[in-house]
Amino acid sequence: MAEPKRRRIPEATVARLPVYLRILLELAEDKTATISSERLAELAGVNAAKVRKDLSYLGSYGTRGVGYDVEYLMFQMSRALGLTHDWPVVIVGVGNLGSALANYAGFGDRGFPVAALFDADPRKVGQVVAGRVIQHVDELPDVVAESGPVIGIIATPAPVAQSVADRMVEAGITSILNFAPAVITVPPGTSLRKVDLAVELQILSFYQQHSATFGRAGGASRGNGKRGGRRAALLDTANGNGTGAAGRARRANTGAVPAGG
Amino acid sequence: MAEPKRRRIPEATVARLPVYLRILLELAEDKTATISSERLAELAGVNAAKVRKDLSYLGSYGTRGVGYDVEYLMFQMSRALGLTHDWPVVIVGVGNLGSALANYAGFGDRGFPVAALFDADPRKVGQVVAGRVIQHVDELPDVVAESGPVIGIIATPAPVAQSVADRMVEAGITSILNFAPAVITVPPGTSLRKVDLAVELQILSFYQQHSATFGRAGGASRGNGKRGGRRAALLDTANGNGTGAAGRARRANTGAVPAGG
DNA sequence: GTGCCCATGTTCACCAATTCACAAAGTCAC
DNA sequence: GTGACTTTGTGAATTGGTGAACATGGGCAC
Known part of the structure; x- marks a missing residue:
């Protein structure tokens, strides 16, 4: 082994890497050759120091005084994320959501082709969705x-x-993504992530309710330049960490604080 | 103000409250009158101490020696989350995903009725999806x-x-839930959360790849009792915090560690 | 070839969140 | 009414993550 393990990559960092990767992909399409941590941070909605720290876990792939080579960084990041080859996905449950997921082109594009669809309902088995025959879950x-x-x-x-x-x-x-609104448990060694609509909405509800406690955040919404450049970034994040739906302004760079009135 | 603000509720706690709430709802349906922090923790896939601390932010609603009254706790939790009245949602973008969301019954059931659907595509405007006419986003x-x-x-x-x-x-x-695979920024005072399929899959990919570094986690999957009771809980969480898709066993209670082979 | 400039990579101090451990406080049996 | 038992609620210690500040080191102008 040459140098297989640098440092252990923190979970919070792992959750951000895909975001960086997507931005790099866009940059590459725009023929951008290099990118600074500052610019990348701006595009990702995070702090520049955090970007540098995150990237440093992958190795020292930047050039001081210049920035990061977009193509090379993409390659290294893809490698770290295990995206050098496709990961087929199988979808169990072909209802509204399952169908939508099966039809979602973004999957296959980004290296996650839909390998098979399953359902337990005999009426659905045999039907074709998104060009694939639904199989019985027993298979x-x-x-x-x-x-x-x-x-x-x-x-x-x-x-x-x-x-x-x-x-x-x-x-x-050994890797499961759960969209069902239920807590499920798996044995150690299996990775589990969940996406829960109702939970997300309820979290938003909390902060909405809460911001109302300090006077009505709505007023400041239209604050300053509506489209002219990005504003104080709060990368918020259903995934990863940093749940931070900000009830109040948190360190507002632009100074447009809602509660101030 | 009688006692409007106890302590400020941590973001991580806010993200877990909806999970507890759902479990309480199920318990109430099963006519369970009281629940201990330990049992609730088990059902939510978290630590009992964490449950107690989380609930303590709402107030002292438990009874020592007994546990928490399910109905009362549900009420207090709903209140804290701002779920005492409905929050209508509006969906912009009625493609595969938008349609699936519009059709998802779970929304309305849980206090988030779909108020309107919007799209920018003139061919879609006027069509009916989930019993609602799609309006132009200008409206x-x-x-x-x-x-x-x-x-x-x-x-x-x-x-x-x-x-x-x-x-x-x-x-x-002032509350936005973003399903589009893009980083968006909003002014302070607006809450933003995101749900990103591709990111979730890539995070899983990382841990899959990583667990492979230590010998192949796949083998241990079938480890012990496949259905007999819940196992070492890793609440993993696309939302909230604790991204923790566990590459390796983390503090495996059951001792079934993948790498051990 | 030399020196300036600039962005990286890293160290350090802080903050948030988790977990442990235990006292406080209530119930239930008798 | 008393005592044993159970479970909460919280203080303290630990861990994990963030953000600022700074030294390092490579490019580029001349």
């Missing part, structure tokens, strides 16, 4: 055994989410 | 002005997400 183990490592997506109703997760784990899936 | 300000405070959901393609956010802010919306 999950066989499909996984054939196709190798995949990411499992749960898009079922809440009551069956845990049992689906169990079946995924048993089939050998 | 957004009028609708918001009429209906009062709403939560804005962005389900557009990435390139227009920022401009949609700007229009929402200008219309007076």
Whole structure:
């Protein structure tokens, strides 16, 4: 092993890397050759020091006085994220959400092709969605055994989410993304992330309610230049960390504080 | 003011409250009268101490030696989250995802009725989705002005997400949930949360890749009792904080560590 | 080839969040 | 009414992450 492990990359950093990567992709399309941590921070809505620290976990890939080479940084970042090859995904539960996910082109584009669709409803099995025949969930183990490592997506109703997760784990899936509004547990060694609409809305509700306690944030919304350049960044983040929906202005660079009136 | 502000509730706690609330709802349906912090922690996939501390921010609503009254706790929690009345949502962008969201019954059920659908595509305007006529996005300000405070959901393609956010802010919306795969910025006083599919998948990819560094986590998946009771909980959390998709076992209670082989 | 300039990479101090451990406070049995 | 038992609520210690400040080191002008 040459140097396989630099430092252990913090979870918060891991959650931000994909954001940087997407920005780099856009920059590359615009034929931008190099980027400074400051500019990248601005585009990602974070602090420049944080960007530098995050990138330093990947290695010293910047050039002092110049910045980071976009192409090279993209390569290193993709490597760190394990995106050098495709990760097929299998979707269990082909209702409204499952169909939408299956049809979402962004998946395949970014290295996550939809490998198979499953449902437990016999009426759905055999139907074609997004160019794929829906299979019965009983066939999950066989499909996984054939196709190798995949990411499992749960898009079922809440009551069956845990049992689906169990079946995924048993089939050998070690990465699961749960869209069902239910807490599910998996054994150690399996990665689990969740996306929960209702929870997100309720968090927003909290901050909305809370900002109302200090006088009505709404007024300042239209504050200054509505489109002329980006403003005080609060990268907020359903993923990763930094939940920070900011009830009050937090260190407002632009000085447009809502409560001040 | 009697006692409007106890302590300031930490963001991490705010992100967990909705999870507790959902569990309480299920418990109430099962006619469970009281719940201990330990049991609640188990159901939520977190630490019991954390539950107690989280709940203590709401006030001292437990009874020592007994636990928490489910109904009463639900009430207090709903109040804290601002869920005593409905929060209408407006969805901008009625593509695959937007339609799925509009059709998602879970919204209205939980106090977030869909108030209106918008799109910029003239071919979509006038069509009916989920029982609602799609309006042109230009009408957004009028609708918001009429209906009062709403939560804005962005389900557009990435390139227009920022401009949609700007229009929402200008219309007076102060809570935005962004599904578009783009970083958007809003002025202070506006709450922003994001849900990003690609980012979630890439985070999973990282941990999948990483667990492979220590020998292949896949093997241990089937470890012990596949359904017999919940196991070492890792609440992982696309929202809130604690990104923690656990590459390796983290403090595995059950002892089934993947790398051990 | 020399020196200035500029952005990186890293150190350090701070802040937020988690976890432990335990006293306080209530119930229930008798 | 008393005592044992259970579970909460919180203070303190620890961990993880953030942000500012600064030294390091490479490019570029001349």
